[in-house]
Amino acid sequence: MDDDDKPVLPLVEETVTIGKRKLVRGRVRVQTITETINETVPVDLESVDVDVVRIPVERVVDAIPHIRVEGDVTIIPVIEERIVMTRELFLREEIHVRQTAYRETHEVPVSVRKQRAQIDHVDAQDGNSSDMHDFRKEVPDDL
DSSP, rough: OTTTTTTOOOOOOOOOOOOOOOOOOEEEEEEEEEEEEEEEEEEEEEEEEEEEEEEEEEEESSOOOOOEEEEEEEEEEEEEEESSSEEEEEEEEEEEEEEEEEEEEEEEEEEEEEEEEEEEEEETTOOOOEEEEEEEEOOOOOO
16 A cells, blocks of 8 residues: 555644623612611710808817818808907808719700612613612711
């Protein structure tokens, strides 16, 4: 057999090319909605009552006493000069001032704004939308 009579096997080679393309499957529409909600907020209010009591002392002192604090009482001396054959300081009375603090909680109405995000999925083919998510978040007062 000569070379022309020999069976010939053709060699075939396949090649592959890989590529990417963008395909729109749908769209998302996001909008925010701000709502104002009236709520009551607890607030601590403080007040102080003052009880004043005059206590007669009627005694002679050598020097003017200083204002002093004993526990929760502030003591304010009241002095007068009395003329006797000699002059002397006489503690006429003391004024005792007691402070009592109170705390009350009151409900105070306030307006609070909250923002809600609505996300709609829009179909690429027919344009229909369906509500998929509803997120809420606090919004500061300076919107």
